[in-house]
Amino acid sequence: MTKCDKSTYPPFCVLMSVYRNDKPEELRLAVESVTVRQTLPPDEVVLVVDGPIAEPLKAEIDALQREIGTIRPVWLAENGGLGRALRIGMEQVAYELVARMDSDDISEPTRFEKQVRYLEQHPDIAVVGGQMTEFIGDPANVVAMRPVPLEAPAVRRYFRDRDPLNHVTVMLRRSAVLAAGNYQPWHLDEDTYLWGRLLERGYELANLPDVLVSARVGAEMYARRGGWRYFRSDVGILRWKYRHGLTGPGRFMYNYLVRFVVQVLMPNKMRGWLFRTFLRTK
The missing domain is CATH 1.10.287 (Helix Hairpins)
Incomplete structure (x- = not known):
């Protein structure tokens, strides 16, 4: 894997949330996929720990922090849900470009290289996502792909019916997110609510044609x-x-x-x- 020359790219952050039901081994795979396995690794990973967690998960976070110096946990005393955790995390990040990632998914190695380059070339786009595959158990066991539209006009039309972005694939401009009111709690629809407020304010959203993330799914998702x-x-x-x-x-x-x-x-x-x-x- 050929690493990028980071001096030619703007700095960026990854925003993740962890809570008590997450598994240490899955968290490690997710974190490694957005750090040491990226051709363009982030300058910071803000890991919001949403309430009390078991000791094995805490030990894994501590180990990852020691091994990967860019990880910065933010410890919340109580579990308040994903919307609140992401809102607090977005206020904590230090950079304009912020990539989302879930604690049990796996990012493709060139994900951030592609997204940062795209946003540099398209200053009118506030959020760029991408295609997403879904797997059960082993990451090699891909069962489906969730396709989303590419260009901003198609994304806006698609929003009338369904989410036009795969949330775990997106990279956002922090200034746009904060201008739209930041993440806000909405049961399982925190991302949809944010896309709507961005579109309402005239911001443009787009997607890359590439698969950027493999998402872990199961019967409980449905x-x-x-x-x-x-x-x-x-x-x-x-x-x-x-x-x-x-x-x-x-x-x-x-x-x-x-x-x-x-x-x-x-x-x-x-x-x-x-x-x-x-x-x-x-």
């Missing part, structure tokens, strides 16, 4: 995407889009009905089949 609580959260986002002119009445009603069927009426097994068959590609 369970989290169903039930009354998630339906109410999603409908709240739909109402917010409609009130702020980001979707029309027809799209609102269509998406409301689809979400009611998928998230409330459909059992997890069928929901998983639907996601894999129609909302993902092989």
Whole structure:
């Protein structure tokens, strides 16, 4: 792997959140994938520890901090959810460019090199994401890919119906995120709410055609995407889009009905089949 000359690139940060259910071995793989295994490693990794964690996970964080000098844990006394953790983390970072990463996923080695170069060449873009594969168990066991649109106009149109960015793949301009009100809590839709506020303020979002991250998935992912609580959260986002002119009445009603069927009426097994068959590609 050929390392980039960091002097020719602007500095940037990786923002991650960890909580009590995360596994030490998966965290290590995730952290190594965004640091020592990158052709363009970050200047800082802000690791927000969202509330109390077990000793093995804490020991792994301490070990990673010793081994990789750019890791900076931010310890929160109580678990407040991903939106709050990312909000605090975004306030803590030292650089304008901030990449998101989850604690159990794996970034491709050239991810940051591609994203930093893209944002340098496209100063009008506030957030750039990319394509994402999904795996179960072994990272080599890729089961699907979640494709997203590339150019800013297509991303804006796509937002009427679904998330136009894979959250764990994005690199953001911190100034734009803070101008839009930063991350804010919204059950499983923290990212959607942020994209909407950025688009409402006229910021442009885009995606690279490359796969940037492999995301760890399982049956529990589809369970989290169903039930009354998630339906109410999603409908709240739909109402917010409609009130702020980001979707029309027809799209609102269509998406409301689809979400009611998928998230409330459909059992997890069928929901998983639907996601894999129609909302993902092989």
